[in-house]
Amino acid sequence: MTQASTRRSLAIVAALGLTQIVGYGTLYYSFSILAPAMAADVGLSREAVFGTFSAALLAGGFAAPFMGGWMDRFGAARMMALGSVCCTVLLSLCAVSPTGWLFGLAVILTQIATGLVTYQAAFAALVQHGPQSATRNITYLTLIAGFASSIFWPITTTLAAHFGWREIYLIFAGLNLALCLPVHLVLARGRARAMETVSGSLGAVPVEGALSPWLRRRAMLVVSLAFALSGFALSSLLVHMVPMLGAMGLGAAAVTVSALFGPAQVASRLVNMIFGARLSPTGLAIFSTALIALGGVLLAVTQGHVAGAVVFALSVGMGSGIGSIAQGSVPLHLFGSQGYGAIAGRMTAVRLVASAAAPAFFALAMERLGIPVSLLLNAAIGALGMIGFALVGRWVRQGG
Structure with missing residues (x-):
């Protein structure tokens, strides 16, 4: 790679990093802070508002394969520009919704559109720009985007002290329009055609997958299941982290300990950027899931002791940080750059x-079985994910 192309790649990563911070900050991390005010304003319970958000995340999951196909067909950068417009409109619709049902519909549509502007789309854009350097650039991008929660939690909290949630959502809509849309439009222009197709004007060379064609279908099933198990283990801990630590006796310290999650997430990506070349993408996925499972086991064994809780938060944060890189690099490593989006x-x-x-x-497990047993069961689920990643890694080492 020439010095000029390296500079261009780094500029693209930096630009996408900005849009990822704004995207995750305005569309995801801000919601939990604003949810109580939303509930009171639109006439819903807090449980209903959070339930709507869960349904929205589920809808986004079902839409992801279709969006991936669109990125392959039309170019990821173009779809990100369209996503910025959609997110602007839908955040505004949330802000002006007069009734609970219209608000709920707007939240669901917003989370579907989120898939066009966050990691799935950004990773596809980097693969289409330069398949050979995509794994490295994905690592750089996740390092930048890891600051989204650290930036937007305090921003949202500060804004909430001076404005209502509706005004804040209009401000966030403006950020998507004024900051993200121009970046995505520039990347989608003809002079950046490599963002849209691996045969673009920059002469990007496609990456071949490490698996033989006859193994790909089987590997797709196993790896998808492994990512599902790993995601289940992480989501269980992340959503319940603060109240769970509080229930285990940490009290007000639960918030302070949980805050270690964000810095650990960023630090793990920095460490991976420096030393991660020694691990294959499937090795990264195994390591990530192992850290998440280990954190839960340590918390269960130490019964909520402060030291154990600190190690728990750091371990889960590091596992989450590395896992984000694995989500982008494993599909590229196993299946190649052709059809990466789908x-x-x-x-x-x-x-x-x-x-x-x-x-x-x-939550049901904690209620019925108690926190320690639930943590151990959750770790076991993560361990099953590790087995899936290890199995596919073995197929690769055996020659695909």
Whole structure:
């Protein structure tokens, strides 16, 4: 890769990093902070508002394969530009919704559109821009995007002290329009055709998958299931982290300990950027899932002791950070760059469906079985995901 093409790739990563911070911050991380005000305003209970958000995430999962196919056909950058317009309109629709049912519909449509502007689309854009450098660029991108929660949680909290949630959503709609749309439009222009097709003007060379064609269907099923199990284990812990730690006796310290999740997530991506070349993408997925499972086991064994809770938050955060990289790099490594959007979309769909269902199941388990047993069961689910990744990694080592 020439110095000029390297600079162009880094510029694209930086630009996409900005849109990922804004996208995840305005469309995902802000919701939990604004949800109580939303519920009171539109006449719904908090449970109904969060239930609507879960349903929206589920709908986004079902839409992911279709979106992946559109990215392959029309170019990921073009779809991201369309997504920015859709998110702007839908955030505005949320803000002006006079009734609970219209608000719920707008939330669901917003989360479906989110799939056009977040990781699934950004990873596809990087693969289409430069398949050979995509794994490295995905790592750089997740490092930048990892600051989304650290930036937008305090921004949203500060705005909530001065504005209503409707005004905040209009501000967030403006950010998607003013910041994200121009970036995505520039990347979709003719001078950046490599963002849309691996045969673009920059001469990008497609990446061949590590698996033989006769193994691909079987591997797709196994890897998708492994990502679903891993996503289930992570989502169970992430959604319930603060109240679970509080129930285990940490009290006010539960928030402080949980806050370690974000920095650990970013730090793990930085470490992977420096040392990650030693692990294959399937190895990264195994390591990520192992950290998530290990964190749950340690918390269960230490029974909520502060030291155990700290290690738990750090371990889960690091597992989540590395897992984001694996989500983008594993499909590319196993199946190649041709049709990457559709392949990654199918994997994303299974993972999101499992992640959307996980919080309810884990809450039921904690109620019926207690927190320690639930944590151990959740770790066992993660371990099954590790077995799936390890099996596919073995197929690769045996020659695909």
